[in-house]
Amino acid sequence: MSLTPAVSSAAFWLADMRAALIQLSSSDDPVANLPVTRDFIARAAAEGAELVLTPEVTNCVSMSRARLVEVLRHEAEDGTLAALRDDAACMGIWVLIGSLALRSDDPDGRFANRSFLISPDGSIAERYDKIHMFDAVVTESETYRESDGYRPGNRAVVADTPLGRIGMTICYDMRFPALYRVLAHAGAQVVTIPSAFSPVTGAAHWETLLRARAIENGTYVLAPAQCGQHPALTGKSRRTHGHSLAVDPWGEILADGGQSPGLTMVELDFGEVDASRRRIPSLAHDRDFEVPG
Secondary structure, three states: OOOOOOEEEEOEEEEEEEEEEEOOOOOOOOOHHHHHHHHHHHHHHHOOOOEEEEOOOOOOOOOOOHHHHHOOOOHHHHHHHHHHHHHHHOOOOEEEEEEEEEEOOOOOOOEEEEEEEEEEOOOOOEEEEEEOEEEEEEEEEEEEEEHHHHHHOOEEEEEEOOOOEEEEEHHHHHHHHHHHHHHHHHOEEEEEHHHHHHHHHHHHHHHHHHHHHHHOOOOEEEEEEEEEEEEOOOOOOOOEEEEEEEEOOOOEEEEEOOOOOEEEEEEEEOOOHHHHHOOOOHHOOOOOOOOOO
């Protein structure tokens, strides 16, 4: 396998995790979106969440490249990242920023779609750039060319934290099972799949794919999502599927965030990861084989 996950280290694990999935309907105005996100994080912390997760492109949902050029910043200058790092430190919690749309140093001007795991001291524990770009003609009126605006990453990531080992992915990645196999073999007990999913493919595939990734690898899946009609000051407004999901290692749905912005709390017991992998030890049964042709 060509992807070797980077693994960051911590000293100890806890047996359980209380997590909160935040569902948003972000606009194309990062400044306006930030207070909404921060309010949900504060509510999650007040309800005892140890890990709070936000969806893909938390800071800005936009179909307009001109708008993205106008409002996006490099990582070091991004206001959403700075504020959520402060919140994690003030509240003493882990925050998985599902992803931020950011300027990059790519020669052709493409942006980065980057997920951040923030530790309780406010430092960045890990970064993950979305590997698989969503280039698809879903319907005659719904076409995406993510690779035109965003450059793909090339590094799989597992973060080793006091809460457990967390594999980081983003949205369209979920259609590539080999990535999740790599993360599972690297010890991931939970994988995060923050998303801004199409309503059409969401209705058809969202739940099935998330449950499959959990079942195949015996991991929890936490998938915070964007939802609804996204306000746009510039260009075409976008809709997303919603239904933030938490799935256990046996494929059972623990929680569904519905179709409106909100907060979903869920309890994780990593003993269930071990139990499911004992019952179906497929991770020990992978074999090399010859391919056709």
